[in-house]
Amino acid sequence: MTPEMFRELLQRVTPHIDKDHRHGMPIQPGMKLAMTLRYMASEDSYRFMACNFRVPHNTISLFIPEVCQAIIAEYQHEVFKFPQTADEWREVAEEFGRRWNFHHACGVIDGKQ
Structure with missing residues (x-):
């Protein structure tokens, strides 16, 4: 991700994830976003990230879903x-078949283990 793209994303999500500052030192929105993107891009666990970022794993488990x-x-x-109509769904399935050679499907689901 380019720095410009990160800054745009941060600017747009900050109003949603910036917390009340009355309860100690909150984790800054930029750090929350960076950790969330790292989590989504890697196989790292919350505990592994806690060691790398020096943020408790239970805190990470609270803000990653919030940032998402x-x-x-x-x-x-x-x-x-x-798609809103049957023809639009058919077009999606045809494109998926052409692109990935996986016919009679509209997409796939990928998840984190």
Whole structure:
């Protein structure tokens, strides 16, 4: 990810993830975003990331879902567009078959173990 792309993403999700500063020193939105992107891009566990970033694993487990929800909320109307008609779904399936040679499917689900 380029620094410019990170800054844009940070600017857009910060209002969703910036916390009340009355309860001690909160983790800054930039650190939350960086750790979330690292988690999504790697096979690292919360405990491994806790050692690398010096943030408790239980704290990481609380803000990663929050940051993911913020990204979805901010980009859902721009990026997430689903077919509305049968013809649009058929077009998606045909493109998926051409591109990945996996016919009669509209997509796949990939998850973290």
